[in-house]
Amino acid sequence: MTRGGKNKDRESGPERKCIATGEVRPKSEMIRFVVGPDNVLCPDLAGKLPGRGIWVSATRAALETAVKKNMFHRAARTELRVSSDLVETIEQQLARRVVDLISLSRKSGLAVSGYEKVKGELSKETAEVLLQAEDGSSRGKSKLSTPHFGHYIGWLTADELGMAFGRQTVIHAALGAGGLTQRVVEEAQRLKGFRIGTSDAKTAAGVAGKENRAK
Template identity: 75%
Template sequence: MTRGGQTKDLPDGPERKCIATGEVQPKHGLIRFVVGPENQIVPDIMGKLPGRGIWVAADRAALDKAAQKGLFARAARQPVTVPDGMVDQLEQMLVRRVVDLVSLARKSGAAVSGYEKVKDWLSKEEAEVLIQSSDGSERGKSKLSTPHFGSYIGWLTANELGLAFGRQTVIHAALGAGGLTKRVVEEAQRLKGVRIGVSSADVGGRGRPRG
Protein backbone atom coordinates (compact mmCIF):
# COMPACT_ATOMS: atom_id res chain seq x y z
CA MET A 1 0.00 0.00 0.00
CA THR A 2 1.15 3.54 -0.69
CA ARG A 3 0.84 6.38 1.81
CA GLY A 4 -2.40 7.46 0.21
CA GLY A 5 -3.90 4.03 0.75
CA GLN A 6 -3.69 3.04 -2.93
CA THR A 7 -2.34 -0.33 -3.93
CA LYS A 8 0.85 0.16 -5.91
CA ASP A 9 1.09 -1.80 -9.14
CA LEU A 10 3.75 -4.48 -8.84
CA PRO A 11 6.14 -5.19 -11.72
CA ASP A 12 5.55 -8.35 -13.75
CA GLY A 13 8.46 -10.25 -12.22
CA PRO A 14 12.10 -9.16 -11.83
CA GLU A 15 13.13 -6.26 -14.05
CA ARG A 16 16.35 -5.40 -15.86
CA LYS A 17 17.61 -2.44 -17.91
CA CYS A 18 18.36 -2.79 -21.62
CA ILE A 19 21.83 -1.51 -22.51
CA ALA A 20 20.60 -0.36 -25.95
CA THR A 21 17.31 1.40 -25.18
CA GLY A 22 17.86 2.30 -21.53
CA GLU A 23 14.37 1.00 -20.75
CA VAL A 24 13.63 -1.10 -17.67
CA GLN A 25 11.25 -3.98 -18.22
CA PRO A 26 10.50 -7.52 -16.95
CA LYS A 27 13.27 -10.04 -17.59
CA HIS A 28 11.10 -12.14 -19.88
CA GLY A 29 11.14 -9.29 -22.41
CA LEU A 30 14.92 -9.18 -22.63
CA ILE A 31 17.82 -11.43 -23.61
CA ARG A 32 20.62 -12.10 -21.13
CA PHE A 33 24.21 -12.22 -22.35
CA VAL A 34 27.43 -13.08 -20.55
CA VAL A 35 31.11 -12.74 -21.35
CA GLY A 36 32.57 -16.16 -22.17
CA PRO A 37 36.02 -17.52 -21.26
CA GLU A 38 37.63 -15.96 -24.36
CA ASN A 39 35.92 -12.58 -23.85
CA GLN A 40 33.30 -13.49 -26.40
CA ILE A 41 29.68 -12.36 -25.91
CA VAL A 42 27.43 -15.40 -25.44
CA PRO A 43 23.59 -15.38 -25.52
CA ASP A 44 22.06 -16.98 -22.42
CA ILE A 45 18.39 -17.49 -23.27
CA MET A 46 17.90 -19.84 -20.32
CA GLY A 47 19.39 -17.31 -17.91
CA LYS A 48 21.60 -19.86 -16.20
CA LEU A 49 25.15 -19.25 -17.42
CA PRO A 50 27.64 -18.03 -14.80
CA GLY A 51 28.84 -14.46 -14.90
CA ARG A 52 27.42 -10.97 -14.70
CA GLY A 53 24.39 -10.62 -16.93
CA ILE A 54 24.18 -8.04 -19.70
CA TRP A 55 20.60 -7.42 -20.79
CA VAL A 56 19.24 -6.35 -24.18
CA ALA A 57 15.60 -6.00 -25.20
CA ALA A 58 14.32 -8.86 -27.34
CA ASP A 59 14.14 -6.62 -30.38
CA ARG A 60 16.31 -6.93 -33.47
CA ALA A 61 16.98 -3.20 -33.70
CA ALA A 62 18.14 -3.07 -30.07
CA LEU A 63 20.30 -6.16 -30.51
CA ASP A 64 21.90 -4.82 -33.70
CA LYS A 65 22.59 -1.51 -31.97
CA ALA A 66 24.22 -3.23 -28.99
CA ALA A 67 26.40 -5.33 -31.28
CA GLN A 68 27.42 -2.55 -33.68
CA LYS A 69 27.89 0.36 -31.28
CA GLY A 70 30.21 -1.30 -28.76
CA LEU A 71 27.57 -1.37 -26.04
CA PHE A 72 28.47 -4.88 -24.87
CA ALA A 73 32.04 -3.78 -24.16
CA ARG A 74 30.81 -0.70 -22.32
CA ALA A 75 28.45 -2.77 -20.17
CA ALA A 76 31.11 -5.40 -19.50
CA ARG A 77 33.73 -2.72 -18.80
CA GLN A 78 36.27 -4.66 -20.84
CA PRO A 79 37.09 -5.45 -24.47
CA VAL A 80 34.79 -8.16 -25.83
CA THR A 81 34.18 -9.90 -29.14
CA VAL A 82 30.71 -10.06 -30.65
CA PRO A 83 30.49 -13.08 -33.01
CA ASP A 84 29.47 -12.45 -36.61
CA GLY A 85 25.83 -13.37 -37.14
CA MET A 86 25.12 -13.49 -33.41
CA VAL A 87 21.57 -12.14 -33.77
CA ASP A 88 20.73 -14.77 -36.39
CA GLN A 89 22.19 -17.44 -34.12
CA LEU A 90 20.09 -16.11 -31.26
CA GLU A 91 16.97 -16.29 -33.44
CA GLN A 92 17.56 -19.99 -34.09
CA MET A 93 18.17 -20.63 -30.39
CA LEU A 94 14.82 -19.04 -29.59
CA VAL A 95 13.10 -21.06 -32.32
CA ARG A 96 14.47 -24.23 -30.75
CA ARG A 97 13.35 -23.08 -27.32
CA VAL A 98 9.76 -22.41 -28.44
CA VAL A 99 9.60 -25.69 -30.39
CA ASP A 100 10.86 -27.65 -27.37
CA LEU A 101 8.30 -26.04 -25.05
CA VAL A 102 5.42 -26.70 -27.46
CA SER A 103 6.64 -30.29 -27.78
CA LEU A 104 6.58 -30.68 -24.00
CA ALA A 105 3.06 -29.24 -23.93
CA ARG A 106 2.01 -31.75 -26.59
CA LYS A 107 3.43 -34.65 -24.60
CA SER A 108 1.51 -33.52 -21.53
CA GLY A 109 -1.74 -33.33 -23.50
CA ALA A 110 -1.85 -29.52 -23.45
CA ALA A 111 -1.33 -28.99 -27.18
CA VAL A 112 -2.99 -30.21 -30.37
CA SER A 113 -2.36 -29.70 -34.07
CA GLY A 114 -4.47 -29.92 -37.20
CA TYR A 115 -7.33 -27.71 -38.34
CA GLU A 116 -10.21 -29.87 -37.04
CA LYS A 117 -8.67 -30.52 -33.61
CA VAL A 118 -7.80 -26.86 -33.16
CA LYS A 119 -11.28 -25.80 -34.27
CA ASP A 120 -12.79 -28.23 -31.75
CA TRP A 121 -10.67 -26.87 -28.90
CA LEU A 122 -11.58 -23.32 -29.83
CA SER A 123 -15.30 -24.11 -29.99
CA LYS A 124 -15.14 -25.75 -26.55
CA GLU A 125 -13.05 -22.85 -25.18
CA GLU A 126 -10.30 -25.29 -24.24
CA ALA A 127 -7.66 -23.35 -26.18
CA GLU A 128 -5.78 -20.47 -24.59
CA VAL A 129 -3.32 -19.91 -27.43
CA LEU A 130 -3.79 -20.20 -31.18
CA ILE A 131 -0.61 -20.96 -33.14
CA GLN A 132 -0.50 -20.71 -36.94
CA SER A 133 2.47 -20.99 -39.26
CA SER A 134 3.73 -17.81 -40.86
CA ASP A 135 3.79 -19.44 -44.30
CA GLY A 136 0.34 -21.07 -44.18
CA SER A 137 -2.56 -20.01 -46.38
CA GLU A 138 -4.01 -16.72 -45.15
CA ARG A 139 -7.45 -17.83 -46.31
CA GLY A 140 -7.25 -21.01 -44.26
CA LYS A 141 -5.82 -19.28 -41.22
CA SER A 142 -8.55 -16.62 -41.25
CA LYS A 143 -11.17 -19.29 -40.51
CA LEU A 144 -9.87 -19.66 -36.93
CA SER A 145 -9.95 -16.90 -34.33
CA THR A 146 -7.73 -16.14 -31.35
CA PRO A 147 -9.41 -17.22 -28.08
CA HIS A 148 -11.08 -14.53 -25.97
CA PHE A 149 -8.44 -13.17 -23.57
CA GLY A 150 -6.01 -15.56 -25.23
CA SER A 151 -2.85 -15.18 -27.28
CA TYR A 152 -1.80 -15.64 -30.87
CA ILE A 153 1.55 -16.92 -32.15
CA GLY A 154 2.08 -16.58 -35.89
CA TRP A 155 5.79 -16.29 -36.60
CA LEU A 156 6.96 -19.92 -36.70
CA THR A 157 7.19 -21.59 -40.10
CA ALA A 158 5.21 -24.74 -40.88
CA ASN A 159 8.42 -26.76 -40.76
CA GLU A 160 9.41 -25.33 -37.38
CA LEU A 161 5.96 -25.92 -35.91
CA GLY A 162 6.00 -29.42 -37.36
CA LEU A 163 9.09 -30.25 -35.31
CA ALA A 164 7.08 -29.75 -32.12
CA PHE A 165 4.51 -32.33 -33.20
CA GLY A 166 6.77 -34.88 -34.86
CA ARG A 167 5.38 -34.06 -38.30
CA GLN A 168 6.89 -32.62 -41.45
CA THR A 169 4.71 -29.52 -41.36
CA VAL A 170 1.97 -28.06 -39.15
CA ILE A 171 -0.19 -25.05 -40.04
CA HIS A 172 -2.61 -24.88 -37.09
CA ALA A 173 -2.00 -25.69 -33.42
CA ALA A 174 -3.44 -24.72 -30.07
CA LEU A 175 -2.34 -24.70 -26.45
CA GLY A 176 -4.66 -25.33 -23.55
CA ALA A 177 -4.34 -24.44 -19.89
CA GLY A 178 -1.14 -25.60 -18.25
CA GLY A 179 2.07 -24.48 -16.64
CA LEU A 180 3.92 -24.43 -19.96
CA THR A 181 1.51 -22.14 -21.78
CA LYS A 182 2.69 -18.90 -20.19
CA ARG A 183 6.31 -19.85 -20.89
CA VAL A 184 5.54 -20.64 -24.53
CA VAL A 185 3.88 -17.24 -24.98
CA GLU A 186 6.78 -15.40 -23.33
CA GLU A 187 9.45 -17.22 -25.33
CA ALA A 188 7.46 -16.80 -28.54
CA GLN A 189 7.19 -13.09 -27.86
CA ARG A 190 10.97 -12.86 -27.52
CA LEU A 191 11.32 -14.74 -30.81
CA LYS A 192 8.89 -12.32 -32.46
CA GLY A 193 11.04 -9.37 -31.41
CA VAL A 194 14.22 -10.94 -32.75
CA ARG A 195 12.66 -12.32 -35.92
CA ILE A 196 10.39 -9.51 -37.08
CA GLY A 197 10.76 -6.72 -34.55
CA VAL A 198 8.30 -5.80 -31.80
CA SER A 199 7.60 -2.72 -29.72
CA SER A 200 8.02 -2.91 -25.96
CA ALA A 201 4.28 -2.27 -25.63
CA ASP A 202 3.36 -5.36 -27.67
CA VAL A 203 3.67 -7.83 -24.83
CA GLY A 204 1.42 -10.85 -24.44
CA GLY A 205 1.32 -12.21 -27.96
CA ARG A 206 -2.10 -10.82 -28.94
CA GLY A 207 -0.87 -9.96 -32.41
CA ARG A 208 -3.88 -11.04 -34.46
CA PRO A 209 -7.41 -9.72 -34.21
CA ARG A 210 -10.30 -12.08 -33.82
CA GLY A 211 -11.87 -12.99 -37.13
Protein backbone atom coordinates in the same frame (compact mmCIF):
# COMPACT_ATOMS: atom_id res chain seq x y z
CA MET B 1 -4.24 -2.61 -15.16
CA THR B 2 -4.71 -5.67 -17.33
CA ARG B 3 -7.94 -7.41 -18.23
CA GLY B 4 -9.61 -8.80 -15.13
CA GLY B 5 -8.36 -5.92 -13.00
CA LYS B 6 -4.89 -7.32 -12.32
CA ASN B 7 -1.96 -4.98 -11.91
CA LYS B 8 0.50 -5.66 -14.70
CA ASP B 9 3.45 -4.07 -12.91
CA ARG B 10 3.13 -6.41 -9.96
CA GLU B 11 3.13 -9.45 -12.22
CA SER B 12 6.03 -8.46 -14.45
CA GLY B 13 8.71 -9.55 -12.00
CA PRO B 14 12.29 -8.26 -11.76
CA GLU B 15 13.32 -5.64 -14.30
CA ARG B 16 16.57 -4.81 -16.05
CA LYS B 17 17.84 -1.94 -18.18
CA CYS B 18 18.59 -2.49 -21.87
CA ILE B 19 22.08 -1.33 -22.84
CA ALA B 20 20.87 -0.42 -26.35
CA THR B 21 17.59 1.43 -25.77
CA GLY B 22 17.98 2.56 -22.17
CA GLU B 23 14.51 1.16 -21.43
CA VAL B 24 13.74 -0.74 -18.24
CA ARG B 25 11.81 -3.91 -18.92
CA PRO B 26 10.84 -7.16 -17.19
CA LYS B 27 13.55 -9.80 -17.48
CA SER B 28 11.10 -12.01 -19.39
CA GLU B 29 11.19 -9.47 -22.24
CA MET B 30 14.96 -9.32 -22.46
CA ILE B 31 17.99 -11.42 -23.32
CA ARG B 32 20.82 -11.86 -20.87
CA PHE B 33 24.47 -12.10 -21.86
CA VAL B 34 27.52 -12.88 -19.79
CA VAL B 35 31.25 -12.68 -20.40
CA GLY B 36 32.60 -16.19 -20.83
CA PRO B 37 36.11 -17.63 -20.95
CA ASP B 38 38.57 -15.71 -23.13
CA ASN B 39 36.22 -12.69 -23.03
CA VAL B 40 33.71 -14.32 -25.37
CA LEU B 41 30.21 -12.83 -25.22
CA CYS B 42 27.84 -15.67 -24.33
CA PRO B 43 24.04 -15.54 -24.72
CA ASP B 44 22.21 -16.82 -21.65
CA LEU B 45 18.64 -17.34 -22.80
CA ALA B 46 17.77 -19.39 -19.73
CA GLY B 47 19.26 -16.76 -17.40
CA LYS B 48 21.23 -19.29 -15.39
CA LEU B 49 24.88 -18.78 -16.32
CA PRO B 50 27.16 -17.37 -13.61
CA GLY B 51 28.53 -13.88 -13.89
CA ARG B 52 27.28 -10.33 -14.17
CA GLY B 53 24.46 -10.07 -16.65
CA ILE B 54 24.37 -7.69 -19.62
CA TRP B 55 20.79 -7.15 -20.75
CA VAL B 56 19.32 -6.30 -24.14
CA SER B 57 15.67 -5.97 -25.11
CA ALA B 58 14.50 -9.04 -27.01
CA THR B 59 14.25 -7.34 -30.40
CA ARG B 60 16.37 -7.53 -33.52
CA ALA B 61 16.73 -3.74 -33.60
CA ALA B 62 18.05 -3.49 -30.05
CA LEU B 63 20.53 -6.33 -30.46
CA GLU B 64 21.79 -5.04 -33.82
CA THR B 65 22.34 -1.62 -32.26
CA ALA B 66 24.20 -3.11 -29.29
CA VAL B 67 26.54 -4.98 -31.64
CA LYS B 68 27.04 -2.18 -34.16
CA LYS B 69 27.75 0.49 -31.54
CA ASN B 70 30.04 -1.72 -29.42
CA MET B 71 27.70 -1.38 -26.46
CA PHE B 72 28.63 -4.81 -25.12
CA HIS B 73 32.24 -3.71 -24.78
CA ARG B 74 31.26 -0.61 -22.83
CA ALA B 75 28.86 -2.51 -20.60
CA ALA B 76 31.50 -5.12 -19.79
CA ARG B 77 34.25 -2.47 -19.54
CA THR B 78 36.56 -4.67 -21.56
CA GLU B 79 37.11 -5.84 -25.12
CA LEU B 80 34.89 -8.78 -26.01
CA ARG B 81 34.78 -11.36 -28.73
CA VAL B 82 31.33 -11.00 -30.29
CA SER B 83 30.18 -13.47 -32.93
CA SER B 84 29.50 -11.92 -36.34
CA ASP B 85 26.25 -13.90 -36.62
CA LEU B 86 25.07 -13.21 -33.07
CA VAL B 87 21.65 -11.85 -34.09
CA GLU B 88 20.85 -14.82 -36.32
CA THR B 89 22.11 -17.24 -33.66
CA ILE B 90 19.87 -15.71 -31.02
CA GLU B 91 16.83 -15.93 -33.31
CA GLN B 92 17.54 -19.58 -34.06
CA GLN B 93 18.02 -20.42 -30.39
CA LEU B 94 14.80 -18.64 -29.39
CA ALA B 95 12.86 -20.49 -32.09
CA ARG B 96 14.29 -23.77 -30.90
CA ARG B 97 13.27 -23.03 -27.31
CA VAL B 98 9.69 -22.34 -28.40
CA VAL B 99 9.56 -25.48 -30.54
CA ASP B 100 10.91 -27.63 -27.71
CA LEU B 101 8.40 -26.22 -25.22
CA ILE B 102 5.50 -26.86 -27.60
CA SER B 103 6.79 -30.39 -28.12
CA LEU B 104 6.82 -31.00 -24.37
CA SER B 105 3.29 -29.59 -24.15
CA ARG B 106 2.20 -32.01 -26.85
CA LYS B 107 3.68 -34.94 -24.97
CA SER B 108 1.81 -33.90 -21.83
CA GLY B 109 -1.47 -33.72 -23.74
CA LEU B 110 -1.86 -29.94 -23.70
CA ALA B 111 -1.19 -29.30 -27.39
CA VAL B 112 -3.09 -30.36 -30.51
CA SER B 113 -2.52 -29.73 -34.21
CA GLY B 114 -4.61 -29.86 -37.35
CA TYR B 115 -7.47 -27.60 -38.41
CA GLU B 116 -10.36 -29.75 -37.14
CA LYS B 117 -8.78 -30.52 -33.77
CA VAL B 118 -7.87 -26.91 -33.19
CA LYS B 119 -11.34 -25.78 -34.24
CA GLY B 120 -12.80 -28.24 -31.75
CA GLU B 121 -10.64 -26.99 -28.87
CA LEU B 122 -11.54 -23.39 -29.69
CA SER B 123 -15.26 -24.14 -29.84
CA LYS B 124 -15.07 -25.88 -26.45
CA GLU B 125 -13.12 -22.90 -25.10
CA THR B 126 -10.42 -25.20 -23.75
CA ALA B 127 -7.66 -23.61 -25.86
CA GLU B 128 -5.66 -20.75 -24.39
CA VAL B 129 -3.25 -20.21 -27.27
CA LEU B 130 -3.80 -20.37 -31.03
CA LEU B 131 -0.68 -21.01 -33.10
CA GLN B 132 -0.60 -20.62 -36.87
CA ALA B 133 2.30 -20.90 -39.28
CA GLU B 134 3.43 -17.56 -40.65
CA ASP B 135 3.77 -19.12 -44.11
CA GLY B 136 0.35 -20.77 -44.04
CA SER B 137 -2.59 -19.71 -46.19
CA SER B 138 -4.07 -16.43 -44.98
CA ARG B 139 -7.50 -17.55 -46.08
CA GLY B 140 -7.28 -20.77 -44.10
CA LYS B 141 -5.89 -19.06 -41.02
CA SER B 142 -8.63 -16.43 -41.02
CA LYS B 143 -11.23 -19.12 -40.31
CA LEU B 144 -9.94 -19.57 -36.75
CA SER B 145 -10.04 -16.90 -34.05
CA THR B 146 -7.78 -16.26 -31.07
CA PRO B 147 -9.29 -17.53 -27.80
CA HIS B 148 -11.10 -14.87 -25.77
CA PHE B 149 -8.56 -13.46 -23.27
CA GLY B 150 -6.08 -15.87 -24.85
CA HIS B 151 -2.96 -15.51 -26.98
CA TYR B 152 -2.00 -15.74 -30.63
CA ILE B 153 1.38 -16.90 -31.93
CA GLY B 154 1.79 -16.49 -35.67
CA TRP B 155 5.50 -16.09 -36.33
CA LEU B 156 6.69 -19.70 -36.36
CA THR B 157 7.03 -21.40 -39.73
CA ALA B 158 5.09 -24.49 -40.80
CA ASP B 159 8.35 -26.46 -40.61
CA GLU B 160 9.03 -25.30 -37.05
CA LEU B 161 5.52 -26.16 -35.89
CA GLY B 162 5.92 -29.48 -37.67
CA MET B 163 9.06 -30.21 -35.65
CA ALA B 164 7.12 -29.59 -32.44
CA PHE B 165 4.46 -32.11 -33.42
CA GLY B 166 6.70 -34.69 -35.07
CA ARG B 167 5.35 -33.94 -38.54
CA GLN B 168 6.75 -32.46 -41.72
CA THR B 169 4.63 -29.30 -41.47
CA VAL B 170 1.84 -27.95 -39.27
CA ILE B 171 -0.30 -24.88 -40.01
CA HIS B 172 -2.74 -24.82 -37.08
CA ALA B 173 -2.13 -25.74 -33.44
CA ALA B 174 -3.52 -24.90 -30.03
CA LEU B 175 -2.38 -25.05 -26.42
CA GLY B 176 -4.56 -25.61 -23.39
CA ALA B 177 -4.19 -23.81 -20.07
CA GLY B 178 -1.62 -24.87 -17.51
CA GLY B 179 1.59 -26.82 -17.91
CA LEU B 180 4.20 -25.06 -20.01
CA THR B 181 1.74 -22.83 -21.85
CA GLN B 182 2.78 -19.61 -20.12
CA ARG B 183 6.44 -20.33 -20.84
CA VAL B 184 5.59 -20.93 -24.50
CA VAL B 185 3.87 -17.54 -24.63
CA GLU B 186 6.80 -15.76 -22.95
CA GLU B 187 9.47 -17.36 -25.15
CA ALA B 188 7.36 -16.75 -28.26
CA GLN B 189 7.12 -13.07 -27.35
CA ARG B 190 10.91 -12.84 -27.23
CA LEU B 191 11.11 -14.52 -30.64
CA LYS B 192 8.49 -12.11 -32.00
CA GLY B 193 10.91 -9.23 -31.46
CA PHE B 194 13.27 -10.82 -33.98
CA ARG B 195 10.66 -11.64 -36.60
CA ILE B 196 8.17 -8.79 -36.43
CA GLY B 197 9.17 -5.13 -36.41
CA THR B 198 8.86 -3.21 -33.15
CA SER B 199 9.21 0.39 -31.98
CA ASP B 200 12.62 -0.44 -30.49
CA ALA B 201 14.29 0.39 -33.81
CA LYS B 202 13.45 4.06 -33.39
CA THR B 203 14.34 4.08 -29.67
CA ALA B 204 17.68 2.37 -30.20
CA ALA B 205 18.56 4.67 -33.08
CA GLY B 206 17.84 7.68 -30.89
CA VAL B 207 20.08 6.44 -28.10
CA ALA B 208 22.89 5.71 -30.55
CA GLY B 209 22.53 9.18 -32.05
CA LYS B 210 22.83 10.86 -28.66
CA GLU B 211 25.97 8.88 -27.91
CA ASN B 212 27.54 9.87 -31.22
CA ARG B 213 26.80 13.57 -30.65
CA ALA B 214 28.32 13.36 -27.20
CA LYS B 215 31.68 12.16 -28.55
